[in-house]
Amino acid sequence: xKDFLRVLNFAKPYWIYAVLNILFNILTVIxxxxxxxxxxxxxxxxxxxxxxxxxxxxxEFSANSIKENFYFHITQIxxxxxxxxxxxxxxxxxxxxxxxxxxxxxLALYFLTPIRNGVVRDMRNALHKKIINLPxxxxxxxxxxxxxxxxxxxxxxxxxxxxxxxxxxxxxxxNIIIFLASLIFISPELTIFVVILFPVAGFLIARIxxxxxxxxxxxxxxxxxxxxxxDENIGGLRIIKSFRAEKIIQxxxxxxxxxxLEIMNRLLRKKDLSSPMSEFLSTIVLVCVMWFGGKxxxxxxxxxxxxxxxxxxxxxxQIIPPAKSFTTAFYYLQKxxxxxxxxxxILDAENNIKDPVIAKGKNYNRQLSFxxxxxxxxxxxxxxxxxxxxxxxxxxxxVGESGSGKSTIADLLARFYDVEKGxxxxxxxxxxxxxxxxxxGLMGIVSQESxxxxxxxxxxxxxxxxxxxxxxxxxxxxxxxxxDFIVDMNEGYNSNIGEGGIxxxxxxxxxxxxxxxxxxxxPILILDEATSSLDTKSEKLVQxxxxxxxxxxxxxxxxxxxxxxxxxxxxxVIKDGEIIEQGTNQDLIxxxxxYKKLLDYQNLS
Numbered sequence: 001x002k003d004f005l006r007v008l009n010f011a012k013p014y015w016i017y018a019v020l021n022i023l024f025n026i027l028t029v030i031x032x033x034x035x036x037x038x039x040x041x042x043x044x045x046x047x048x049x050x051x052x053x054x055x056x057x058x059x060e061f062s063a064n065s066i067k068e069n070f071y072f073h074i075t076q077i078x079x080x081x082x083x084x085x086x087x088x089x090x091x092x093x094x095x096x097x098x099x100x101x102x103x104x105x106x107l108a109l110y111f112l113t114p115i116r117n118g119v120v121r122d123m124r125n126a127l128h129k130k131i132i133n134l135p136x137x138x139x140x141x142x143x144x145x146x147x148x149x150x151x152x153x154x155x156x157x158x159x160x161x162x163x164x165x166x167x168x169x170x171x172x173x174x175n176i177i178i179f180l181a182s183l184i185f186i187s188p189e190l191t192i193f194v195v196i197l198f199p200v201a202g203f204l205i206a207r208i209x210x211x212x213x214x215x216x217x218x219x220x221x222x223x224x225x226x227x228x229x230x231d232e233n234i235g236g237l238r239i240i241k242s243f244r245a246e247k248i249i250q251x252x253x254x255x256x257x258x259x260x261l262e263i264m265n266r267l268l269r270k271k272d273l274s275s276p277m278s279e280f281l282s283t284i285v286l287v288c289v290m291w292f293g294g295k296x297x298x299x300x301x302x303x304x305x306x307x308x309x310x311x312x313x314x315x316x317x318q319i320i321p322p323a324k325s326f327t328t329a330f331y332y333l334q335k336x337x338x339x340x341x342x343x344x345x346i347l348d349a350e351n352n353i354k355d356p357v358i359a360k361g362k363n364y365n366r367q368l369s370f371x372x373x374x375x376x377x378x379x380x381x382x383x384x385x386x387x388x389x390x391x392x393x394x395x396x397x398x399v400g401e402s403g404s405g406k407s408t409i410a411d412l413l414a415r416f417y418d419v420e421k422g423x424x425x426x427x428x429x430x431x432x433x434x435x436x437x438x439x440x441g442l443m444g445i446v447s448q449e450s451x452x453x454x455x456x457x458x459x460x461x462x463x464x465x466x467x468x469x470x471x472x473x474x475x476x477x478x479x480x481x482x483x484d485f486i487v488d489m490n491e492g493y494n495s496n497i498g499e500g501g502i503x504x505x506x507x508x509x510x511x512x513x514x515x516x517x518x519x520x521x522x523p524i525l526i527l528d529e530a531t532s533s534l535d536t537k538s539e540k541l542v543q544x545x546x547x548x549x550x551x552x553x554x555x556x557x558x559x560x561x562x563x564x565x566x567x568x569x570x571x572x573v574i575k576d577g578e579i580i581e582q583g584t585n586q587d588l589i590x591x592x593x594x595y596k597k598l599l600d601y602q603n604l605s
Contacts, residue, residue, distance in 0.1 A: 007340050010119045017111045024108035025171040029178045035097035036314050038090050120159045127151050135353045136416045145228025153223050154339040161336025172322035179319045186312050187304050193292050222260040229253050361429035362438045364523050367391045372422035382408050383577045395555040397565035400574035406558045410526045444517035448529045450509035452501030458493040461515050476519035482511040525555040562599050
């Protein structure tokens with residue numbers, strides 16, 4: 001229930017709708033009750049036992065006063081126009097009551113709709129905001145498919161399990177309370193008997209509900225695994241096909257799918273048990289009421305008249321549907337609580353990479369420095385005591401084998417991860433003292449893997465900036481050698497490039513990434529093998545554009561092809577997370593050390 005209450009916190013902005021919903025639910029129940037209680041005077045007229053009242057006090061807001069005034073009015077109709085007209089009057093009154101009851105019922109649902117849809121939308125927005133703000137380290141521990149599952153299937157489960165129960169939660173307790181109050185008014189003795197029976201039924205229902213929550217949590221975890229499988233299999237389709245692994249992959253998927261089937265079968269069987277069980281328990285209670293109430297009617301004290309007892313049964317029968325709905329809602333809440341917990345796990349995830357309380361830095365004017373920086377992923381050490389300086393306008397290249405820690409240095413500079421030991425400074429100010437937005441605003445990044453979005457070319461270059469200057473966009477594309485292939489597309493800069501840029505070649509995607517960095521025009525460039533996907537002609541043109549771009553900017557270049565960084569102001573050779581050599585291209589060749597071996601190996605290959 002704790003997770004359910006946290007979901008309800010999202011309903012706070014919609015409190016006015018909740019108040020209106022409760023108000024109209026109260027009116028619905030009152031008009032429903034009045035229409036049902038008409039059965040008592042109706043039966044009294046038919047049986048000839050209708051009590052006549054010839055004097056009454058002024059109308060007050062109390063059950064006794066309303067009852068006396070109503071019977072006084074009925075008496076006048078009987079005496080003046082006869083019993084048939086009195087019956088007609090009661091029938092017309094019942095019809096009017098039901099008209100208003102259904103009007104208020106609709107209005108109650110009308111004002112509940114914005115709460116239900118608004119809460120789910122706000123939760124979805126909060127989840128997405130959290131996901132894009134969490135550090136990259138969070139996603140090394142979580143499977144992408146499972147996170148997608150929490151944003152989709154879990155939210156759908158919350159919508160149907162919890163949000164669909166809101167109407168029952170707001171309305172059914174009111175139904176039960178108001179009808180129960182009327183039953184107490186008719187026969188306190190019989191109502192006490194009823195109140196004793198209900199908790200027994202509630203206890204049995206709660207036992208099944210707890211089991212339902214556990215099964216639901218297993219089901220949501222398993223669907224997360226299935227979505228992860230699908231995501232991995234689609235992403236690795238080339239490898240699966242080339243290694244003829246279709247049967248193995250399909251077998252693994254079917255195994256997970258069958259496990260999900262077993263979990264859901266158990267879950268739905270428990271859920272389906274809720275309706276017949278609650279109905280059977282309600283019938284037991286009803287039969288007990290009929291037996292005990294019948295005894296009161298037939299007893300010598302005659303404490304309950306026959307028409308009152310029939311009216312009592314009619315009103316009591318109206319408690320059974322909301323009581324049954326309430327127990328069904330309880331099952332749904334237990335089922336939805338598992339999804340709520342999975343969603344709240346993301347919303348509660350701690351983001352250790354935060355803005356400082358007071359920002360000390362914003363601009364970049366002199367140099368950036370790594371000072372004895374060490375870092376590790378979990379227990380794997382990646383960097384050991386890295387120290388170097390980059391003066392403004394310099395180009396520094398990082399070279400070394402794959403896995404040596406080059407990309408981690410770039411990630412730490414952009415604070416995708418936080419330094420564990422040592423510090424990184426810009427103009428002698430620790431980057432942790434910069435607002436993240438200001439820090440990353442200083443940088444343009446072109447990674448080895450071109451990240452494209454299912455959008456137009458211009459939106460991929462400007463990342464959706466609505467104030468983009470078209471001339472600046474074209475200049476950036478030309479500098480990145482992308483303009484020619486863009487204008488050849490069907491809609492030019494407005495052409496959609498598909499999911500992940502699937503409509504473009506690898507080289508075209510890389511040139512768009514470079515155009516994006518050029519358009520941003522940052523003082524610091526981070527190039528992670530920015531020309532790796534280009535053919536020889538495109539690489540030469542883009543390398544020339546990048547060289548011009550880097551003249552007035554500080555550049556950190558991660559290079560695999562050593563031929564692309566021969567003009568760098570400084571080359572850092574990284575091995576096993578440590579700087580083992582540094583200097584210019586010529587200096588390192590003269591040393592005939594590790595860099596020279598790498599260069600010779602590339603020249604031979």
